[in-house]
Amino acid sequence: MTDITIYGDTYSGHCEKVQFIAAYLKKPCRWIHTDIVGGKTRTPEFLAINPAGELPVMLLPDGRKLVQSNAILLFLADGTPLILADPFDRGLMHQWLFWEQLTHNPAIGMLRFLRFLLKKPEDQIDPTLAPKAERALATMDAHLQNRTYFVAERLSVADIALVAYTRLAEQGGMPLAPAVRRWVQRVEVDLGLESLLSPP
Ligand SMILES: N[C@@H](CCC(=O)N[C@@H](CS)C(=O)NCC(=O)O)C(=O)O
Structure with missing residues (x-):
């Protein structure tokens, strides 16, 4: 499976939760460190990726993009026991x-x-x-x-x-x-x- 890409900063819990679930579910992923405190989420390059200027951002190999950490968690966990069946x-x-x-x-x-x-x-x-x-x-x-x-x-x-x-x-x-x-x-x-x- 081709890797997904995560733009994140490990100082952010929202980004870490994506890192945690990807590792737990053994989903190969490429992590692109994006320094929040250093202002990297406000650069034109990053705003072109997420106009809201927020991490995390997940990119699929085909270019589709998902933001909002809990939406990313639900997407990655789809079909696994981490999404409760009842x-x-x-x-x-x-x-x-x-x-x-x-x-x-x-x-x-x-x-x-x-x-x-x-x-x-x-x-x-x-x-x-x-x-x-x-x-x-x-x-x-x-x-x-x-x-x-x-x-x-x-x-x-x-x-x-x-x-x-x-x-x-x-x-x-x-x-x-x-x-x-x-x-x-x-x-x-x-x-x-x-x-x-x-x-x-
Ligand atoms: N509701 C969003 C919140 C995302 C968010 O607030 N991200 C912060 C880091 S925790 C951010 O990227 N801030 C960058 C900035 O404000 O420049 C989520 O759960 O993903």
């Missing part, structure tokens, strides 16, 4: 994918970006972000009290989408409750992240 379970999986985009990432991903990557002083950060991130992590903690995975007690695209920025939350000064930490560690093991992310 229609209601699949509905729940999508529920968490939308929540990740609309609630989880805008708080947790953004706060980690501002604090850890941009090193913004606290008085220049929107003061509503930290309470929102805390609420999102508390939602996850409550959900995971008696569950191993987010839906149907098995690994799905929902876990992969959510783990990407949750595992980076502590970089942004957001502590993980024990149930969330255990789930992060479980998903990291399932995805083989220790060998994937360790230097060769």
